[in-house]
Amino acid sequence: MKNPIPPSARECFNDSSCIFSHLSPDELTMIPIDQDPDFYRRGSVIYTEGSRIRGFYCIVSGIIKIYKTGFDGKEQIIRFAKKGDIMGFRSTITHEPACTTAQALEDAYIFFVHGDLVLEFVKENGDFALELLQIACKELGEANDYITDIAQKTVRERLAEIIIHLLNEFNLDQENYLKITLTREELANIVGTATESVIRLLSEFKQDGLIELKGRKIKILDEKTLVRIANLNN
Amino acid sequence: MKNPIPPSARECFNDSSCIFSHLSPDELTMIPIDQDPDFYRRGSVIYTEGSRIRGFYCIVSGIIKIYKTGFDGKEQIIRFAKKGDIMGFRSTITHEPACTTAQALEDAYIFFVHGDLVLEFVKENGDFALELLQIACKELGEANDYITDIAQKTVRERLAEIIIHLLNEFNLDQENYLKITLTREELANIVGTATESVIRLLSEFKQDGLIELKGRKIKILDEKTLVRIANLNN
DNA sequence: CGGGAGATTGACTGATCTCAACCCGGGTGG
DNA sequence: CCACCCGGGTTGAGATCAGTCAATCTCCCG
Numbered sequence: 322m323k324n325p326i327p328p329s330a331r332e333c334f335n336d337s338s339c340i341f342s343h344l345s346p347d348e349l350t351m352i353p354i355d356q357d358p359d360f361y362r363r364g365s366v367i368y369t370e371g372s373r374i375r376g377f378y379c380i381v382s383g384i385i386k387i388y389k390t391g392f393d394g395k396e397q398i399i400r401f402a403k404k405g406d407i408m409g410f411r412s413t414i415t416h417e418p419a420c421t422t423a424q425a426l427e428d429a430y431i432f433f434v435h436g437d438l439v440l441e442f443v444k445e446n447g448d449f450a451l452e453l454l455q456i457a458c459k460e461l462g463e464a465n466d467y468i469t470d471i472a473q474k475t476v477r478e479r480l481a482e483i484i485i486h487l488l489n490e491f492n493l494d495q496e497n498y499l500k501i502t503l504t505r506e507e508l509a510n511i512v513g514t515a516t517e518s519v520i521r522l523l524s525e526f527k528q529d530g531l532i533e534l535k536g537r538k539i540k541i542l543d544e545k546t547l548v549r550i551a552n553l554n555n
Numbered sequence: 556m557k558n559p560i561p562p563s564a565r566e567c568f569n570d571s572s573c574i575f576s577h578l579s580p581d582e583l584t585m586i587p588i589d590q591d592p593d594f595y596r597r598g599s600v601i602y603t604e605g606s607r608i609r610g611f612y613c614i615v616s617g618i619i620k621i622y623k624t625g626f627d628g629k630e631q632i633i634r635f636a637k638k639g640d641i642m643g644f645r646s647t648i649t650h651e652p653a654c655t656t657a658q659a660l661e662d663a664y665i666f667f668v669h670g671d672l673v674l675e676f677v678k679e680n681g682d683f684a685l686e687l688l689q690i691a692c693k694e695l696g697e698a699n700d701y702i703t704d705i706a707q708k709t710v711r712e713r714l715a716e717i718i719i720h721l722l723n724e725f726n727l728d729q730e731n732y733l734k735i736t737l738t739r740e741e742l743a744n745i746v747g748t749a750t751e752s753v754i755r756l757l758s759e760f761k762q763d764g765l766i767e768l769k770g771r772k773i774k775i776l777d778e779k780t781l782v783r784i785a786n787l788n789n
Numbered sequence: 790c791g792g793g794a795g796a797t798t799g800a801c802t803g804a805t806c807t808c809a810a811c812c813c814g815g816g817t818g819g
Numbered sequence: 820c821c822a823c824c825c826g827g828g829t830t831g832a833g834a835t836c837a838g839t840c841a842a843t844c845t846c847c848c849g
Contacts (some may be wrong), residue, residue: 396622414688473629473747506828513707517830772845
């Protein structure tokens with residue numbers, strides 16, 4: 322095992338970006354927060370579309386891809402989750418089976434909080450409820466944008482947009498490459514296109530001096546032009 | 556004015572499908588519920604993308620289309636709202652400007668509830684908060700489905716799906732036509748395609764005996780085949 | 790009767806998808 | 820140590836779905 326020292330969930334829960342930072346000290350004691358989070362090796366699945374979810378998964382470290390499987394088995398990546406994000410709240414709240422699958426893109430530590438506990442927090446702690454509502458509403462707004470983009474923009478525009486989006490969400494590593502690395506197929510499954518189209522467009526962007534490619538790593542050379550190609554207003 | 560007797564908001568608020576039915580009697584008294592709801596003539600806009608929203612709009616009667624305007628000015632219809640539904644909660648909760656425009660498809664009565672009040676209910680009334688969360692989560696699940704559909708299905712499949720969806724959401728009138736009537740352009744703006752494509756596919760469906768058309772009204776003759784065309788699992 | 794919005798149809802175009810071949814690097818087993 | 824395999828990445832050619840443009844039609848309304 323690569324990482325013999327699991328990161329602390331407590332530290333994660335204290336960060337203001339984490340929903341659980343809005344719990345009262347009393348409420349926090351109800352969570353076995355000093356237990357180690359669960360470890361998921363790169364590639365392993367946290368939960369599967371159609372399964373019952375019994376609580377919140379809070380990401381302590383790592384990156385998770387969350388996707389739906391379409392009619393013909395093709396993945397559609399809906400979003401990514403990273404440190405401080407929660408997964409599975411939709412199903413927990415609605416008591417429906419999961420509508421997505423969550424899979425670790427890199428080794429990850431995830432802390433599970435039981436649903437009964439969460440529902441109690443929602444009912445008893447207005448701040449927590451409001452915070453959770455805000456998370457849901459934020460995702461909803463993003464989903465609406467996504468719908469409009471996929472419906473109206475060309476593949477080229479969407480790919481440029483996704484690159485910018487990944488930059489904003491995951492930033493750069495020490496060498497100025499995007500910190501998240503995806504296969505061409507995964508990129509295609511975000512953009513909603515064929516793998517070959519992504520490959521062709523990426524090399525086009527490279528030709529035009531907008532990006533640099535090193536295997537799966539992407540370096541952004543000309544953010545401004547990418548933004549223009551993407552027709553981003555925001 | 557067509558309808559001289561505005562429908563009662565109180566009646567709407569009592570219906571269990573309405574979020575405000577989860578308020579306590581005390582809380583209900585904080586809302587001027589016996590005032591007449593606002594009237595919006597067919598075609599008029601309730602709020603516009605980018606504007607500040609100061610509370611919840613609760614539909615008492617009528618049908619509203621909620622859409623985003625894409626880069627080139629093309630509408631993308633995100634959803635419809637009808638009696639008992641609420642609009643504007645995303646912006647109210649997140650304090651962001653509206654990300655959609657809401658426009659009345661038919662004459663409508665809408666009751667406005669001030670945001671401060673709603674936020675107070677969320678904080679003080681756990682059931683209300685949970686109910687609101689469920690609404691947001693339901694929409695989120697639908698949005699995710701929508702994303703996958705638009706990204707992966709053909710226009711033909713999506714059009715069939717939308718017809719079935721409109722059937723489930725709005726049912727039939729006395730003559731077995733879909734109760735909601737949309738222009739071809741609006742249909743195109745749901746499906747995410749060109750008006751002409753919708754027209755061609757509709758007449759194809761008609762040729763194949765799946766639907767019957769009478770102006771803007773659509774009668775479904777062969778739901779089963781439409782469902783099959785749409786590749787619906789649910 | 791004229792005007793305008795929406796609906797329809799045809800012809801054309803082109804962005805993307807599909808299919809198929811091939812490459813490349815890493816890991817494995819003999 | 821080498822041949823092989825396999826997953827991902829690339830490239831090319833051809834097919835096609837669906838978008839655009841333009842002309843025409845049909846109502847409906849003032």
